[in-house]
Amino acid sequence: MDIFLQQMVNGLTIGSLYALVALGYTMVYGVMRLINFAHGDLVAFSAFIGLSVYAQIFGESVTSLIAVITVFVFTAAIVAFVGVLLERLAYRPLRTAPRLSAVVSALGAGLVIQNSIMLIWGPNMKIFPSDLFPSTIWEIGGIVITFTQVMILGLSSVLMVGLYFFIHQTKIGTAIRAVAIDQDAAKLMGINVGRIIMIIFIIGSTLGAVAGLFIGTYYRGVTFDMGWMYGLNAFVAAIMGGIGNIPGAMLGGLLLGLFNAMITGYISTQWAETFTFVLLIVILVFRPTGILGETVAEKV
Amino acid sequence: MKKMFPKLTASLAVCSVLVSASIAADVIKIGVQAPITGQYANEGQSIDNGVKLIVDQYNAKGGVLGKKIEVVTCDDQGTAQQAAICAKKLVNEGVKAVIGSYTSGATEAAQTTYNRAGVLQTSDGTSDSLIAHKYWTFFRNSFPNSAEADYTAKYFVDGKQYKKIVILSDYSSYSTDLADATIKALKAKNANIIYEGKIKSGSQNFTATLTKIKSMDPDVIYFSGYYTDGGLLRAQQIQLGIKADFVGGDSNDNPDYMKLAGDSAKGTLLINVPTPDLLPYDIAKTFLVDYKAKFNMMPASIWSLMNVDGLRAILHTMEQTKSEDTKVIAENLHKLKDFPGITGPVTFREDGERIGGGYMTYEVQADKSYKIVYQ
Numbered sequence: 001m002d003i004f005l006q007q008m009v010n011g012l013t014i015g016s017l018y019a020l021v022a023l024g025y026t027m028v029y030g031v032m033r034l035i036n037f038a039h040g041d042l043v044a045f046s047a048f049i050g051l052s053v054y055a056q057i058f059g060e061s062v063t064s065l066i067a068v069i070t071v072f073v074f075t076a077a078i079v080a081f082v083g084v085l086l087e088r089l090a091y092r093p094l095r096t097a098p099r100l101s102a103v104v105s106a107l108g109a110g111l112v113i114q115n116s117i118m119l120i121w122g123p124n125m126k127i128f129p130s131d132l133f134p135s136t137i138w139e140i141g142g143i144v145i146t147f148t149q150v151m152i153l154g155l156s157s158v159l160m161v162g163l164y165f166f167i168h169q170t171k172i173g174t175a176i177r178a179v180a181i182d183q184d185a186a187k188l189m190g191i192n193v194g195r196i197i198m199i200i201f202i203i204g205s206t207l208g209a210v211a212g213l214f215i216g217t218y219y220r221g222v223t224f225d226m227g228w229m230y231g232l233n234a235f236v237a238a239i240m241g242g243i244g245n246i247p248g249a250m251l252g253g254l255l256l257g258l259f260n261a262m263i264t265g266y267i268s269t270q271w272a273e274t275f276t277f278v279l280l281i282v283i284l285v286f287r288p289t290g291i292l293g294e295t296v297a298e299k300v
Numbered sequence: 301m302k303k304m305f306p307k308l309t310a311s312l313a314v315c316s317v318l319v320s321a322s323i324a325a326d327v328i329k330i331g332v333q334a335p336i337t338g339q340y341a342n343e344g345q346s347i348d349n350g351v352k353l354i355v356d357q358y359n360a361k362g363g364v365l366g367k368k369i370e371v372v373t374c375d376d377q378g379t380a381q382q383a384a385i386c387a388k389k390l391v392n393e394g395v396k397a398v399i400g401s402y403t404s405g406a407t408e409a410a411q412t413t414y415n416r417a418g419v420l421q422t423s424d425g426t427s428d429s430l431i432a433h434k435y436w437t438f439f440r441n442s443f444p445n446s447a448e449a450d451y452t453a454k455y456f457v458d459g460k461q462y463k464k465i466v467i468l469s470d471y472s473s474y475s476t477d478l479a480d481a482t483i484k485a486l487k488a489k490n491a492n493i494i495y496e497g498k499i500k501s502g503s504q505n506f507t508a509t510l511t512k513i514k515s516m517d518p519d520v521i522y523f524s525g526y527y528t529d530g531g532l533l534r535a536q537q538i539q540l541g542i543k544a545d546f547v548g549g550d551s552n553d554n555p556d557y558m559k560l561a562g563d564s565a566k567g568t569l570l571i572n573v574p575t576p577d578l579l580p581y582d583i584a585k586t587f588l589v590d591y592k593a594k595f596n597m598m599p600a601s602i603w604s605l606m607n608v609d610g611l612r613a614i615l616h617t618m619e620q621t622k623s624e625d626t627k628v629i630a631e632n633l634h635k636l637k638d639f640p641g642i643t644g645p646v647t648f649r650e651d652g653e654r655i656g657g658g659y660m661t662y663e664v665q666a667d668k669s670y671k672i673v674y675q
Contacts, residue, residue, distance in 0.1 A: 003515045006540070010507040123337035125528055130562030137539065144541045219504040221532060221560050223339065229503070264508030269499055272508075 002142035007265045008258065013149045013218070015257020016156040020211035021234035022241070022249040023163065024204035030180045030244035031200050032095075034102045038086060038110035040231015042079060042205055045113055046212030047222040048121050050075040051128060068132060076209040083205025084198055086113075092194075110227070117224040125223050128216045152214050159207060160250050167246060172199060180244070236280050242290025251291060327370045328363070328624065330355065330611065331395035331419070333386045333410060335378035335402050339502065339528055342556060343402045346600035348373050350608040351399050353587075353594055354615075364618050376401050380409035387413035395419060396626060397614050399607050404430060404474035411435055418626050420633075422610030424603045426550070427477040431651045436630050439652045441610035442603065443573065443659075445474070448550060449481035451659040452522070452571055456547075457489040459661075459674050462519040464494045466544070468509075468533070470501040470525040478524040478549055494518060499529060506533050507540060514542045524549040531560025538564035545569060547661075554601050558668045568664040573643065575662070575670060576602055584642045602643060609641035613648075 021043055028036040053074045058067050090109040094102045136147040167173040178186040179196045187193055215230065216222050233256060241252025259279060263272045283290065332351050335344035348371075355369045363369055372393045374386035383401060387410035390398055397420035401407045404425035414421045415435040423430065424442040431440060456462050465486065469479035479496070486493055494516050499506055510533070513521065521537065521544050523530050530552035537546055548557070550572040558565045574580075576588055576599055587608070591599055599605060616639060617632045618624065634652075638645040647655045662670035 003511060006511045006514075007508060010505075010511060013507075014505050118337070122341075124341045125339065125556060125560075127556065127559040135563070137541070139541060144539065146539050215504075219532060220535065220562065221504070221528060221556075223502070226502075226504070261508040265512045269497065269509050273500070 003265070005141075005143045007261045009143060009145055009149065011258035011261030012254060013152050013257070014260065015254040016153055017211050017214055017218075017230070017253075018234050018237045018256050019160065019250045019253025020156050020207045020214075021230055022237040022253045023160070023246065024208045025235055025238040026241070026243055026246060026249040027200050027204050029238070030246075031176065031197060032091070032102075033099065034091065035106065035235070036091075036204075037103065037106040037231065037235075038090070038113055039204065039208060040229075040234065041110045041113040041117070041227035042083060042086070043208045043212040043215070043230050044222070044224065044227030045082065045117055046075055046079040046209035047128075047216040047226075048117055048126065048224075049078050049209075050213045050216055051126055051222070052121075053078075054129070054132075072210065072213060075213055076206045079209035079212070080202045080205045082113075083201040083208075087197060087201045092197075110231075114224060114227060121224065123224060125221045128220045128222065130220065132217050148218050152218060155210070156214070159210065163203065163207070164246060166203075172196075176200065233276070236276060239280060240283050240290055242293030245290065245292050248290055248292035255291075326367050328365070328367050328618075329370050329372055329393060329395040330614075331390035331393065331398035331400075332371060332373040333376050333383065333390060333398050333400040333406070334373070334607075335406070336373065336375035338377035338379070340378045340402055340526065342554065342600045343603060344375070344378070344400075346604035347400055347402060347607045349595050350591065350599060350604045351611055353591055354608055354611055357590070358615060364615050365622060365624065369615075376406045376410070378403045378406055380405050383407070383409040384413070386410060390414075391417040391419055396624060397422070397611075397629075399423075399611050401425070402603060402607075403472065404477065405472055408473060411438055414438075420614060420626050420630060422607070422614065424606045424610075425474065427473050428481065429473065429477060431653050434651055436652075437626070439610060439613075439633060439648055440654050441606045441613070441646070443654060443656060445478040445481045446485075447656075448478065448571065448659055449485040452482050452547075452549075453485035453489050453491065455571070455661055455674050456486060456520065456522075457491050460520070460545070462545075463492055464516065464518045464520075465491055466495045466497070466513055466516070466518040466521045467493060468497050468499055468521060468523045468525070470499055470529060472501065472525070474551070475501075475525040475549075482522065482524065482549075499525070499533070501525060501529050504532060506536050510536055510540050510542060513544075514540055518542075518544045520545040520547055522547045522549070523552065526551045527554035527557035528560065531557045531565075534561040534568055535564045547571065553662075558664070565664045565668060566666050569673070570662045570664065570670075571659055572662070573602055573658055574660060576605055578670075578672075579605075579643065581640070581642065581644065583640055587642050605642045609643050609646055612641065613639055613646050 024039045050071055054071045086109055090105045094105055133148050138145045175191045175196055179193055183193055237252035237256040238249050241248025260272050263275045332348050334347040352371055355371050358364055359368050374389050376383040376386045383406035400423055404427035407423040407425035415437045420437050422439040422441045426442055426445045428444050428446050467479050469475040523533055530548045534546050547569040553570050553572040617629050621628050621632050633648055634650055636648055638647055649655055660672050661674040663673045665671055
């Protein structure tokens with residue numbers, strides 16, 4: 001039983017990382033009907049930015065709460081800016097073009113980001129300092145939970161709940177939902193669609209940046225091409241939950257993480273990825289809108 | 301004047317042909333096929349540096365057979381696809397010999413092309429399958445996996461007397477081959493292997509596999525893959541509170557392993573031939589001093605030095621036979637006996653296998669230094 005619970009903890013940790021990344025996919029899709037394939041590489045980019053910010057401001061030795069918060073804030077700001085820039089350069093000129101052009105542009109933008117990371121930071125694996133977070137470990141009834149895991153689970157839950165309330169309780173959130181339903185009607189009601197899209201990219205990139213930093217602090221080693229793997233998994237999570245649906249992305253992410261951990265733990269590592277895509281196909285066949293796709297009438 | 305021009309251009313053309321021909325003949329090209337970028341970039345760059353250092357030293361003395369040596373490097377990224385591209389490129393460049401690659405998979409993917417073109421190849425790849433083709437062009441400058449597997453089995457059964465053994469590998473040809481060889485050697489000694497598993501290289505998250513292993517309460521987890529995954533495996537093992545020893549195969553012996561594992565690196569057991577700074581030979585000491593002076597760092601691992609030995613053996617044989625003909629060189633390389641190498645005496649068997657072994661087990665100390673615990 002404790003093995004099962006341990007797998008749950010492992011699965012939820014990686015699942016909340018997927019969920020954070022999936023939110024970026026789902027929000028952009030909800031508003032623009034565009035799969036932002038560059039999002040995964042933006043996540044990888046944030047991990048490298050985080051490393052450089054840490055090295056620049058604090059050298060390599062200082063570890064304190066303030067240091068960690070500063071790194072997170074700086075990184076999120078830089079990555080959000082790059083996200084907005086990405087929208088301006090790669091997607092805005094194609095807003096009226098056929099949808100395929102925008103998808104191709106997204107794939108291209110992803111390659112540009114990935115290769116830029118390689119050229120700036122080099123092709124070698126870069127390693128996060130090991131003492132960024134305390135290495136405290138709790139053992140409860142045979143289940144091991146680390147401080148970093150609690151951080152990841154806690155902070156991503158807070159971010160996801162916060163986002164849900166932001167979308168549903170605030171004026172900007174209402175405007176985002178309006179644009180998601182009908183851009184032209186929203187325009188007629190006096191909503192600045194360009195600004196809403198910018199806000200979407202800022203939020204999506206910020207969540208991606210947090211995910212990237214979590215990946216760095218949890219796994220320590222980051223490579224320039226890791227964005228593809230996280231992007232693909234998060235994309236599957238977004239589709240599973242119902243793309244364009246925010247609670248769906250969270251649910252999809254967590255479920256995918258759990259599913260992966262259980263398959264790896266009880267069947268085999270070899271088959272984890274295969275089963276992920278079998279699951280995706282099953283969901284698309286029997287519930288094409290994803291798990292939460294139909295119950296919520298509006299997208300986003 | 302009008303009549304002069306054709307003659308002048310003609311003679312100029314003849315001259316330029318002669319000049320370019322003489323330049324071409326004045327150079328002996330040596331290829332380097334290594335992962336300059338990608339996951340194993342650290343090792344690949346070290347191979348390239350080592351080769352360039354030796355070539356510079358040779359060129360300073362006037363080259364080999366009175367000709368300068370030129371290095372042509374091709375980045376195979378440690379993958380089979382890129383390796384096949386590199387092989388064609390280097391053959392087209394007209395290299396006499398190729399040093400590399402680091403991974404067995406990339407080496408194997410290029411072997412046939414070099415063999416068809418009659419280009420010598422020497423690699424530190426340790427898969428036993430590398431010499432299975434019996435190519436006359438191929439020479440292994442390291443020791444095969446089966447030699448390491450026999451040592452590991454002896455250490456586990458006779459030295460440590462482990463009762464419950466877990467074997468992990470990744471999907472690369474080297475890692476699978478080493479794991480299989482180790483399992484075979486352990487079974488021959490009647491050891492109890494409780495789990496044989498695979499992890500996906502680069503997937504970062506190994507907690508699910510490790511949690512499963514934890515429930516089996518093993519004495520030892522042996523990992524036959526590369527340092528990038530080994531470091532993370534070790535860190536996550538300690539995080540999950542698995543008490544078993546962690547033993548890494550030779551490819552875990554890399555500075556990045558220590559960085560990835562962090563504090564968890566302490567107590568890790570690594571099996572490898574001696575590390576560069578433990579090599580007892582004078583020639584090794586001189587080489588390391590020169591290397592440090594030129595590149596301002598130490599070589600990534602002993603593997604780059606083995607590649608350097610491969611190059612030195614080839615250049616030595618070229619001088620000895622006074623021939624550039626790869627057939628003649630290969631014939632004499634097979635006859636080479638105890639050529640003084642940086643990593644010890646170099647002797648090639650008829651099938652291109654380097655004879656020897658000399659593995660050791662190191663325990664990583666708190667300050668990341670090594671202590672020899674079994675020989």
